[in-house]
Amino acid sequence: MIRGLYIAASGMITRQIQQENLSNDAANINTPGYKKDKIALKTFQDVMVENRDKIINGKGYRNPLGNLGMAVGIDEVKTDYSQGILEETNRNLDFAINGEGFFTVVDGDGNKFYTRNGRFKIDSEGYLTTMEGYKVLGLDENDNEIEISVKDLNFELSSDGTINTGDNIVKFYISNFDDKQNLIKDSSNNYTSDIEPNIVNSDVKQGYLEKSNVDATEIITDMIKIMRSYEANQKVLQQMDETLGKAINEVGSVK
Amino acid sequence: MLKILWNGRSGLYSNQNKLDIISNNISNVDTNGYKKNDLAFEDIMYNKLDRLGVPITSSNRDKLTQGSGSKAETIVRDFKQGVLTETNKISDIAIDGNGFFRVKDSDGNYYYTRDGAFNIDKDGNFVHSSGYVLDIDNYDPQKLSEKINIDSEGNIYSNSDTIGKINIYDFVNRDELVSCGENLFKAQNDPEIAKGILKQGFIEKSNVDMPKELTDMLITQRAFEINSRIVKSADEMWQIANNLRSK
Numbered sequence: 001m002i003r004g005l006y007i008a009a010s011g012m013i014t015r016q017i018q019q020e021n022l023s024n025d026a027a028n029i030n031t032p033g034y035k036k037d038k039i040a041l042k043t044f045q046d047v048m049v050e051n052r053d054k055i056i057n058g059k060g061y062r063n064p065l066g067n068l069g070m071a072v073g074i075d076e077v078k079t080d081y082s083q084g085i086l087e088e089t090n091r092n093l094d095f096a097i098n099g100e101g102f103f104t105v106v107d108g109d110g111n112k113f114y115t116r117n118g119r120f121k122i123d124s125e126g127y128l129t130t131m132e133g134y135k136v137l138g139l140d141e142n143d144n145e146i147e148i149s150v151k152d153l154n155f156e157l158s159s160d161g162t163i164n165t166g167d168n169i170v171k172f173y174i175s176n177f178d179d180k181q182n183l184i185k186d187s188s189n190n191y192t193s194d195i196e197p198n199i200v201n202s203d204v205k206q207g208y209l210e211k212s213n214v215d216a217t218e219i220i221t222d223m224i225k226i227m228r229s230y231e232a233n234q235k236v237l238q239q240m241d242e243t244l245g246k247a248i249n250e251v252g253s254v255k
Numbered sequence: 256m257l258k259i260l261w262n263g264r265s266g267l268y269s270n271q272n273k274l275d276i277i278s279n280n281i282s283n284v285d286t287n288g289y290k291k292n293d294l295a296f297e298d299i300m301y302n303k304l305d306r307l308g309v310p311i312t313s314s315n316r317d318k319l320t321q322g323s324g325s326k327a328e329t330i331v332r333d334f335k336q337g338v339l340t341e342t343n344k345i346s347d348i349a350i351d352g353n354g355f356f357r358v359k360d361s362d363g364n365y366y367y368t369r370d371g372a373f374n375i376d377k378d379g380n381f382v383h384s385s386g387y388v389l390d391i392d393n394y395d396p397q398k399l400s401e402k403i404n405i406d407s408e409g410n411i412y413s414n415s416d417t418i419g420k421i422n423i424y425d426f427v428n429r430d431e432l433v434s435c436g437e438n439l440f441k442a443q444n445d446p447e448i449a450k451g452i453l454k455q456g457f458i459e460k461s462n463v464d465m466p467k468e469l470t471d472m473l474i475t476q477r478a479f480e481i482n483s484r485i486v487k488s489a490d491e492m493w494q495i496a497n498n499l500r501s502k
Contacts, residue, residue, distance in 0.1 A: 010310040012496070016256060017309060017321070019492065023259045023485045024298075024322035027266030029478045030273065031296040031325050042312045073312035074304060077319050089293070091333045093430075119295050119331065121430040124444055131295045131329045153334075153353060153427060185320055187300045216481055223488050234495050241500065 003070075004240050010071035011233035014041055017074060019226050025214045033096075033116030033189055034212035035079050042075035081180050084116075084213040086205060092154065093120045093128075096208035101174035101200045102191065105134040106147070112137075114175050114197070116210055117189035126150060132188050138163070138170035139199070145173060157206040176200040256496065258323070259489035265324025266482030269296060272327050273475045280463045281472075288369030288438055289461035290334050291468075294327040334429055337369075337462040339454060345403055346373045346381060349457035354423030354449030355440065358387035365390065367424060367446070370438040372458055375399070385437035394419035405455040425449035 018039050028034040046067040052060035086096045095118030097103070102114035113134060120136060123129045128136040128148040138148040151166030158164070162171045175197030177183060183191040276292050283289040304319035305311060313319060339349045348371040350356070355367035366387060373381040373389055379396025381389035391411070395418045404412040409421035424446035426432065432440040 013308060013310060016259075016492065017304065019488065020258045020262065021321055023262035023266070023482075023489070024324060026481050026485045027262050027269070027324040028296070028298050028322070029266070029481060030270060030327070030475065031298050034296075034298055037322070044310070044312055071310060073310035074319060075311075075313045077304070077321070089333075090335055091293070091331065092335075093331075117297075121331070122428045124428050124431060126427045131297065131331075150427070153425070153429065184318070185298070185301045185322065188297045216477065219481060220484065223484065227488055227491060230492055231495055234499060237499060 002244075005237060005244075007071040008233050008237040008240060010073065012230055012237070014039075014072050014074055015226050015230040015233065019223070019230070021077070022219060022222055022226065026219050028212055029214045029216065029219075031117070031189065031212050032119055032209040033084065034214065035081050035084075035116070036212070036214045037185075038078045038080060039074055040076040040078060041072050043069040044071050044073055046070070078181065079183070079185070080213060082213050084210045086208045087211050088207060089209050090207050092156070092207060093122065094118055094207055094209045095120065095157070095172070096205045096210040097174065098203040098205055101176040101202040102197075104137040104173040104175045104197070105130050105190070106137055107134050111192075112175075113186065113190040113192055114183065115190050118204075119209060122150060122153070130188070130190075134190075137173040139173050140168045140170055143199075146170065148172075157204060161201065161204055172204050174200050174202045174204070176202075256489055256493045258321075259492070260486060262322070262324040263482050263485035263489060265299065265326065266485065267479060269294075269325045269327035270475050270479040270482065274472065274479065276330070277468055277472050277475065281465070281468050283461055284463045284465060284468075286370075286438065286461050287372050288337065288459045289463065290332050290337075290369065291461070291463045293331045293333060295329040295331050296325055296327045297329075299323045299326055332430065332432070332434075333462065335462050337459045339457045339459055341456060342372075342458050343456050345455065346375050347371055347456055347458050348373065348405060348421070349454045349459040350423055350451040351454055352449070352451030354425045354451035355446075356383075357390040357422070357424050357446075358383045358385070358439070359390050360387045365442070366435070366439040367432065367442055368438050368440065369459055383438075385439055387439075389421065391419040391421050405453060407452045407454070409453050421453065423449045423451050423453070425451075 021037055021039050025036045046069050049065045049068045051063050054061045054063040102116055105113050120128050126149045135147040138146055140146050148170055155163055162169050177197055182195055183193050186192050273294050276294055280291045300323050301320040304321050305316045355369055358366050376382050379399040398413055398416055398418045400413045410417055411419045426446050431443050435441050
């Protein structure tokens with residue numbers, strides 16, 4: 001009985017975590033390049049339930065009753081990397097990747113980050129950077145990694161994916177990963193990874209931003225579903241409590 | 256539960272900021288030389304889910320993370336060219352291409368603007384609507400006559416005499432220009448001379464695209480709404496938790 005209380009409570013807690021996750025998706029519905037998360041639930045390992053009520057010749061024998069799942073837990077937070085819609089912004093420092101890959105950016109200490117958010121600016125030294133000031137990496141003609149610095153503000157991304165910066169002809173350093181589930185979400189639309197990426201040629205569009213792949217309808221339905229499930233778990237907990245109360249107060253009462 | 260509330264709040268806040276920006280764009284749809292704004296949305300910190308009381312079945316506990324909402328504080332300005340309209344007024348100048356006019360206040364501080372609706376005051380100075388004077392190289396207002404001509408490079412001619420040159424300035428990092436009201440920007444770095452073409456008798460309108468702003472407003476309103484639903488559902492869940500032991 002008391003174990004049942006914990007099982008019902010674990011149901012409530014996991015629903016709460018799911019709703020927290022959903023609320024983060026909802027808050028980022030306008031964040032360019034944002035990828036939604038899904039929480040996968042799993043039961044704790046089943047336990048074999050048995051008793052020794054089977055008595056033969058005054059001796060109890062093992063009597064298996066079957067499997068019993070012990071509560072629910074969070075197994076995985078999976079990010080859905082499906083493509084978001086490309087929205088035209090006409091701002092010439094906005095870029096969107098149509099297809100696989102991530103823009104590769106680097107912070108002041110040389111740490112690499114990966115992002116799908118192509119809303120860039122030009123810093124005071126003329127480098128193309130993300131909003132928080134991480135420099136955007138490119139590849140020059142010899143495929144060497146360089147930071148993109150632009151001389152002319154009205155630079156254009158040509159149809160073959162290269163930019164003439166005045167000094168070099170560069171293209172974006174687009175990283176891709178075989179297993180994207182190893183990427184870890186950082187703040188400011190960035191991902192980090194311990195694994196070296198593959199460089200891919202992706203179709204980059206200037207003057208476009210990739211919208212987040214969060215779907216409002218899905219959020220509303222998930223929200224209702226989670227709420228109801230939370231409520232159901234609460235009802236179970238209440239029932240358990242009631243039964244427990246009956247067992248204590250009514251079964252043993254002396255009249 | 257608190258986390259749901261905070262995430263919902265962050266979504267409300269960032270979308271409210273966006274609505275503020277949109278309303279500012281819409282109200283400046285007729286401002287000369289106005290450049291529209293947009294916001295850069297970002298997600299915020301991801302925390303580990305592995306905290307007290309959370310049932311976790313995963314073997315890789317470190318990989319389980321959870322976000323804490325969004326933020327939108329960085330303003331992104333779109334410096335795209337606005338439409339040039341003809342006014343036929345001799346002191347109206349528009350820039351076709353890159354660059355800003357430079358005006359000077361009485362203390363000698365420089366401001367930059369794309370608003371070329373100047374008036375000529377009694378001393379012969381070109382005065383911006385803010386009251387600041389246009390910065391002209393080698394300007395000799397004494398020689399100013401009724402008829403003045405400004406060529407595409409900014410040279411001012413009066414009765415076939417060159418009496419000054421209007422330089423236009425530009426910045427590589429335009430995003431660091433700070434808007435300070437009255438169509439003016441303040442710069443943090445020194446500018447370089449720009450190569451835009453000047454057009455006398457024209458004015459650059461704002462580059463606000465009304466249908467786009469209105470659609471953005473609808474989208475943002477819906478995003479705001481969905482976040483308020485999140486807050487509401489957090490409240491309901493809290494109520495359910497509080498009613499665990501009701502009788």
